[in-house]
Amino acid sequence: MGERYLKSVRLLAECLQGFERFVAEPVRRHGLTHPQFDIIATLGNTPGMTYKELGERTLITKGTLTGVIDRLEQKGLVERARNCDDKRSFLVRLTADGESLFRNVFPAVVAHGKQLFADYGDGDFEQLDHALRRLRTRLDAPGLVTPGGHVPADEG
Amino acid sequence: MGERYLKSVRLLAECLQGFERFVAEPVRRHGLTHPQFDIIATLGNTPGMTYKELGERTLITKGTLTGVIDRLEQKGLVERARNCDDKRSFLVRLTADGESLFRNVFPAVVAHGKQLFADYGDGDFEQLDHALRRLRTRLDAPGLVTPGGHVPADEG
DNA sequence: TATTGTTATACTCTATAACTATA
DNA sequence: TATAGTTATAGAGTATAACAATA
Numbered sequence: 001m002g003e004r005y006l007k008s009v010r011l012l013a014e015c016l017q018g019f020e021r022f023v024a025e026p027v028r029r030h031g032l033t034h035p036q037f038d039i040i041a042t043l044g045n046t047p048g049m050t051y052k053e054l055g056e057r058t059l060i061t062k063g064t065l066t067g068v069i070d071r072l073e074q075k076g077l078v079e080r081a082r083n084c085d086d087k088r089s090f091l092v093r094l095t096a097d098g099e100s101l102f103r104n105v106f107p108a109v110v111a112h113g114k115q116l117f118a119d120y121g122d123g124d125f126e127q128l129d130h131a132l133r134r135l136r137t138r139l140d141a142p143g144l145v146t147p148g149g150h151v152p153a154d155e156g
Numbered sequence: 157m158g159e160r161y162l163k164s165v166r167l168l169a170e171c172l173q174g175f176e177r178f179v180a181e182p183v184r185r186h187g188l189t190h191p192q193f194d195i196i197a198t199l200g201n202t203p204g205m206t207y208k209e210l211g212e213r214t215l216i217t218k219g220t221l222t223g224v225i226d227r228l229e230q231k232g233l234v235e236r237a238r239n240c241d242d243k244r245s246f247l248v249r250l251t252a253d254g255e256s257l258f259r260n261v262f263p264a265v266v267a268h269g270k271q272l273f274a275d276y277g278d279g280d281f282e283q284l285d286h287a288l289r290r291l292r293t294r295l296d297a298p299g300l301v302t303p304g305g306h307v308p309a310d311e312g
Numbered sequence: 313t314a315t316t317g318t319t320a321t322a323c324t325c326t327a328t329a330a331c332t333a334t335a
Numbered sequence: 336t337a338t339a340g341t342t343a344t345a346g347a348g349t350a351t352a353a354c355a356a357t358a
Contacts, residue, residue, distance in 0.1 A: 003266050004281055005273040009175060011288040016172045017215050018295035019165060028327090033347065051317060059173050064349060066318060071347080088316040088357045110159050116294045117161040125160055128291070131284040132167040138272045139174035184350090189324065207340060220326055222341060227324080244334045244339040315358075324349075331342070 022116065026109045030101065031075070035060060035068050037109070040077065040094070044102040048081060048093030077101055178272065182265045186257065187231070191216060191224050193265070196233065196250070200258040204237060204249030233257055 020034060027037045038058050043049060049057075055065050069092055072078040077098035080090040094102060117125075176190060183193045194214050199205060205213075211221050225248055228234040233254035236246040250258060273281075 003270055005270060005276065006266065008273075008281060008284050008288065009172075009269070011285060011292060012168065012172050012175070014215075015288050015291045015295065016165075016168050018292065019168070021215070022295065033326095035348070052315090059170075059177070060348085061350075062317065063319085063351075067348075083316095086316080086358075090317075110162065113165070114159055114161060116291065117164075119294075120161065124287075124290070125164055127283065128164050128287040129167060131280075131287045132164065132171050134280070135171045135272065135284070136167060136174065138275075139171065139178065189349090191325070208338090216325090217327075218340065219328075219342085220324095223325075239339095242335075242339080244332095246340075313358100316356085317354100318356100319352100319354075321351085321353105322349100324347100326345100326347075328344085329342100330344105331340105333339085333341100335336100335338075 019113065019116065023109055023113050026105070026112050030105045032105070035064075036072055037105075039068060039072060039092075040098060040102055041106055043078065043092065043094050043098070044106060046093075048091035050083065050089045050091060052089070054092060072098070175269065175272065179265055179269045182261070182268050186261045188261070191220075192228055193261075195224060195228060195248075196254060196258055197262055199234065199248065199250050199254070200262060202249075204247035206239065206245045206247060208245070210248060228254075 024034070027034065032040065035058065038060075039054065042054060042057050051062055051065055051069075054060070054069075055062055058065075060068060069078060069080070073080065076095055078092055079095050080092055083089045083091050180190070183190065188196065191214065194216075195210065198210060198213050207218055207221055207225075210216070210225075211218055214221075216224060225234060225236070229236065232251055234248055235251050236248055239245045239247050
């Protein structure tokens with residue numbers, strides 16, 4: 001109603017929600033939630049990552065992250081390792097089981113999701129990515145005004 | 157890693173999450189969660205809607221929907237009205253307060269989010285929508301195979 | 313003093329399945 | 336029998352703020 005962009009955002013939401021629903025089955029089949037899977041996927045093929053890094057990549061705040069990591073640790077999929085450089089922080093990394101899950105589940109989920117893009121050519125991906133990157137750039141941009149009239153940076 | 161489409165999906169997620177975060181402030185400022193706001197926005201400018209319709213539009217399952225509607229009803233923003241045609245169902249509709257909230261909050265949130273698209277022209281929206289619509293079409297398409305090798309329709 | 317991660321609180325969403333009342 | 340919505344259960348994510356250890 002009114003604003004042109006709302007249609008686009010709804011489309012965006014429908015696409016992502018639809019994709020996540022589509023992919024939820026194989027994820028949950030392995031006892032993972034979306035955030036948990038996101039963590040596993042993010043940690044895969046890395047030597048580990050601090051909470052801060054993980055939080056930035058997955059957009060999960062630190063308080064929440066502790067809980068998510070806790071559950072993954074209980075399942076034996078990740079472990080905390082002391083960070084020698086800075087003893088305040090840990091490196092979170094996949095255990096052997098986590099690695100194995102990553103290698104088994106991740107490709108399965110990926111292959112499953114791939115069906116949605118079966119008829120995509122390079123040009124199609126380019127178009128999609130181009131349009132999305134443009135939007136993301138705006139999201140990263142400074143100078144956006146919050147409802148109170150402040151810029152976000154003023155509020156931390 | 158490996159699959160081309162993952163990059164696009166991550167972009168998609170970053171865009172939507174980023175947008176929702178950006179817009180979360182004004183939404184929460186009015187005591188609403190995202191699903192709640194989604195309901196209010198969906199009901200706005202309509203004579204009301206059944207649970208089924210609401211669920212389809214917002215992708216919230218019926219069990220969850222009851223809770224969301226309950227909370228909105230407690231806040232006095234929506235009400236249930238008997239559906240004369242089919243006494244099993246209700247129409248959910250905005251109360252006067254809900255209407256007023258819709259008229260006040262919705263435009264504010266919309267205006268806030270609009271900043272992200274400040275430099276978008278018609279062509280830019282076209283491109284974005286085109287790319288997204290294409291993906292959504294695939295999500296609606298039948299014949300997608302689930303991990304077990306079934307088509308979804310077989311599993312109900 | 314600032315930062316990293318933890319803990320505690322309280323709420324909301326979610327999936328699932330059994331249940332009721334209508335159809 | 337099937338459908339619309341409710342209830343119950345159990346788990347998970349979220350924001351927030353106070354906190355400990357380290358920088």
